[in-house]
Structure formats: C-alpha cells, structure tokens
Amino acid sequence: MKSFASDNYSGIHPEILEAIQHANQLHEISYAEDTYTEKTNALFREIFGADTEVLYAFNGTGANVIALKCALLPFEAVLCAETAHINADECGAPTQSTGSSLITIKTTNGKLTPELLKPFMSRKGNVHNTQPRVVSISQSTELGTVYSLSELKALCHFAHENDMHVHLDGARISNAVASLGVSLKEATVDCGVDIMSFGGTKNGLMIGEAVLIFNDELKKHAAFFQKQTAQLFSKNRFIATQFYALLKNDLWLRMATHSNKMAAFLAEGVADLPGVTITQKVDANAVFAIIPAHAVEPLRAKYRFYTWSEDTGELRWMCSFDTSREDVIDFIETLKSLII
Numbered sequence: 001m002k003s004f005a006s007d008n009y010s011g012i013h014p015e016i017l018e019a020i021q022h023a024n025q026l027h028e029i030s031y032a033e034d035t036y037t038e039k040t041n042a043l044f045r046e047i048f049g050a051d052t053e054v055l056y057a058f059n060g061t062g063a064n065v066i067a068l069k070c071a072l073l074p075f076e077a078v079l080c081a082e083t084a085h086i087n088a089d090e091c092g093a094p095t096q097s098t099g100s101s102l103i104t105i106k107t108t109n110g111k112l113t114p115e116l117l118k119p120f121m122s123r124k125g126n127v128h129n130t131q132p133r134v135v136s137i138s139q140s141t142e143l144g145t146v147y148s149l150s151e152l153k154a155l156c157h158f159a160h161e162n163d164m165h166v167h168l169d170g171a172r173i174s175n176a177v178a179s180l181g182v183s184l185k186e187a188t189v190d191c192g193v194d195i196m197s198f199g200g201t202k203n204g205l206m207i208g209e210a211v212l213i214f215n216d217e218l219k220k221h222a223a224f225f226q227k228q229t230a231q232l233f234s235k236n237r238f239i240a241t242q243f244y245a246l247l248k249n250d251l252w253l254r255m256a257t258h259s260n261k262m263a264a265f266l267a268e269g270v271a272d273l274p275g276v277t278i279t280q281k282v283d284a285n286a287v288f289a290i291i292p293a294h295a296v297e298p299l300r301a302k303y304r305f306y307t308w309s310e311d312t313g314e315l316r317w318m319c320s321f322d323t324s325r326e327d328v329i330d331f332i333e334t335l336k337s338l339i340i
Contacts, residue, residue, distance in 0.1 A: 002327045003304035004266075006202075007172070007285060010320035013204035013255065019245035020206065023237045032056065036237035040244040044198075044212065047247060048185050053213035055222055056239045057231040060171045061090045063197035063209040065097045068134065069225040070195060070218040071165045074099030076133035078167070079117055081107045083142040085169055097229060101130045109280060110141030111151065114158035121162055135159040138169040139187070140176040144263075144286030144316075149180065149191060156192025165215065168196035174203045174256035175284035189214050200242060204255050204321045208239035255321035259285035262319035262328055269332035275339055279314055287317040295338040303331055 003009050028034035032055075041054045057063040064086050068078065078094065080087055082104040086094045095101055105116050112135065123129035135155060140146045147155075159166045168188060170176075173196070177187045188196060194215035200208045211226070213219050226232050233239055246252045267282040267289075275292040290313050291299070299305075308316040319328070 001303075002323065004317040004319065004323075004331065005304045005306055007259065007318050007320040008202050009304075010204070010322050012206045013251065013321060015245050015251055016204055016206060016242050019241045020238055023241040028235075028237050030234045030236070031232060032236040032240070034237040034240070036244065037240040040240040040247075043244055043247050044210065047183075048212060049189055049214065051214070051216070052189075053219045053222060055211040055213075055226045055231075056233065056236055056243075057197075057209045057211060057226070058207060058233065058239075059201065060085065060169070060197060060199060060209050061093050062229060062231040063211050064090065064167075064169055065093050065229050066211050066222065066225050066231060067167050067195045067197060067213075068094050068100070068136070069098050069229070070213065070222050071134050071167060072098045072100045073133070075130060077101045077103050077123075077130040078134045078136050079103050079105060079112070079120055079132050079164075080136040081105055081110055081112055081138070081141070083107065083110050084136060084138055085142060085171065086136055088142070100133075103130070103132065109145045110138065110143035111145060111147060112137055112155060113151070114154055117155075117158060117162075124162070132162070132164060134165050134167050136167040136169065138171070140172045140179070140284040140286070143280045144284050144288060145281055146176045146179045146283035149182065149187065152187070152191035152193070160192060165194040165218065166192060168193045170196045171199035171202055171209070172284060173199055174252040175260055178253055178256035178260055179283050188212075194218060198243075200246060203246070203252060203259075205242045205246065208242055210243055256285070259319045259321050259323060262323040262325070263287050263317075265325065266317060266319065266328045266331065269328065270335055273336060273339060276335075279312075285319045287319075289315050289317065291315065291335065292339050295335060298338050299335055302334055
C-alpha cells in the first residue's frame with residue numbers, strides 16, 4: 001500500500017538500484033578513496049563550483065551534525081525556526097555533538113527572515129549569552145514552503161553582515177529547486193549559503209546524504225568531524241554512486257518535479273471539499289490540511305499519514321517520486337466519501 005506519511009517511506013528508484021549493482025562488481029579502495037566517490041565528487045563540483053568540498057553521511061541528522069560542527073564553537077549558537085528538523089526531530093544531536101545551543105524562533109510558515117533574526121543580534125559580544133554564529137534554514141521548510149531566491153539572498157546577506165554563517169538543511173533541496181525552476185547552484189551558492197546537506201533518502205536513494213561546503217573557513221576539520229560522528233562509511237562507493245546516478249542526467253529533478261506535481265494535484269483535489277482547509281502554501285511535495293475530525297482515522301486506516309498538530313488537528317500529506325495520479329485520485333475519492 002502506498003502512503004502519504006513521508007517521502008522516506010518510498011522505495012529506491014530503479015536507476016539508483018542499477019548504480020548500486022554496478023558499484024558491486026569489483027573491489028575498490030575503502031573510506032571514500034574509491035573511483036566512484038572521486039567521480040561523484042567531480043560531478044558535485046561541476047554543478048556547485050570547483051571549490052566545493054564534498055563529504056557523505058548515512059542520514060540527514062548525521063549530515064546536519066557534520067555541517068554544524070564545522071561552523072560552531074561550544075559557546076556559540078544556531079538561530080533556527082522552531083519547526084526546524086535540527087530542533088524538533090534530531091533527538092538533541094546537534095547540541096549534544098557540538099556543545100552549542102539552538103535559539104528557536106517562532107514562524108508562521110517555517111521561514112526565517114532578517115526581521116525575525118534582528119532581536120537576537122543584541123546577544124553578540126555579551127559574555128553572558130551564547131553567541132549567534134549560524135543561521136540554519138530548511139529548503140524546502142518543514143511546513144512545505146520554499147524560500148524564494150530573494151528571501152535566501154536577504155537572509156544570507158544579513159547573516160554575513162553580522163558575522164554568521166548560513167547552514168541549509170537540504171533534505172528536500174531537490175523539491176525546492178524544482179519548485180523555483182532554477183539551477184542547484186543558483187539556489188544555494190549564488191545566494192550565499194556557506195554549507196549545506198544535500199538530501200538523497202527522501203528523493204529515491206536507498207541511503208545517504210551529502211555535505212557540501214562552499215566557505216573555505218569551514219573546510220579545515222570537516223573530514224575529522226565526519227569520522228568522529230561515525231559517518232565515514234568504509235564502503236563509501238555505495239553512497240557516492242547513488243548521488244552520481246541522481247545528479248548525472250537530472251534524475252533528481254525528474255523525481256522532485258513529479259512529487260511536487262502530485263502534491264499540487266492532491267491539494268487542488270481536496271481544497272473545495274466541505275470542512276477541508278489547506279493551511280500552508282503548497283510549494284513543494286507536502287500538503288498541510290485540516291479536515292473534519294470524524295474523517296481522520298478512517299482515512300488513515302487506508303492511507304498512512306501524520307498528524308502535524310494535535311492542538312489544531314493539522315495533518316501532513318507527503319508525495320514521493322513514486323506517488324501516482326491514481327494514488328492521489330483514490331485518496332481524494334476516499335476522503336470525499338468520508339465527508340460528503
């Protein structure tokens with residue numbers, strides 16, 4: 001049964017499986033010194049810029065921890081949205097691993113703005129306060145919204161003007177960039193992002209995320225942080241080759257475009273049903289909605305999904321690379337039958 005719970009519920013794209021099988025033919029040097037990793041690193045640099053440092057991790061939490069360790073000292077702090085994955089869904093790993101703290105900011109749509117950050121600048125230089133050093137954003141956000149290029153540039157400019165680095169949690173960067181209709185570089189490096197995770201697991205990979213470092217200041221100890229956080233895979237070729245397949249012929253874009261379209265199709269199909277409210281702008285592959293309370297559990301019995309807020313009854317429906325129009329139509333018809 002297909003679900004609308006999360007895009008990491010989906011399986012592995014056939015082209016990714018084929019790449020893994022190809023990497024399984026012969027012996028290769030371990031610990032990321034293999035030819036597959038070398039080839040994939042070169043492709044990342046072709047896309048993002050020749051000076052890009054590339055590391056790999058097993059999962060998104062690991063990738064975020066590596067990135068934040070590169071940018072923080074223990075007395076420093078990360079400014080992030082209250083809904084940020086590093087705050088809500090990583091079991092305290094960023095703070096435990098870095099010794100730093102998170103300063104969370106309430107938002108209405110998951111996005112930070114310079115105006116939301118300004119009140120915290122008074123902490124800088126005060127020995128009694130943790131020092132804001134990193135602005136961490138998610139793209140797309142945990143609420144399914146996408147920062148525009150102008151919003152990203154404004155945030156990065158503000159951060160750099162105030163001696164802070166910008167970390168981008170790119171678990172769903174493919175969906176965000178597909179939504180923006182620009183290149184990966186235009187949506188990250190060209191906006192001023194210093195360091196980011198590049199998500200794979202939520203977009204057709206079996207396992208693996210990448211850490212991309214653009215700012216030279218943050219590269220010095222990165223490989224040691226990767227090893228120290230238990231994210232250096234001895235058979236790294238099996239992660240790297242997946243990213244090569246993902247990037248080489250724009251598979252990332254094809255999959256993300258499809259899942260975004262399915263989310264838009266789903267939102268359009270339920271928006272006018274009685275008692276249904278779409279609560280967030282559908283920019284990527286997530287739909288947030290409130291439906292009549294009596295319909296929630298019967299709908300969940302057929303299609304698994306998560307309740308985002310117990311207080312408001314807000315639900316989250318995620319679409320994946322393998323979500324079909326037929327899946328969405330059946331979901332819509334099932335919901336319709338429960339409330340009409």
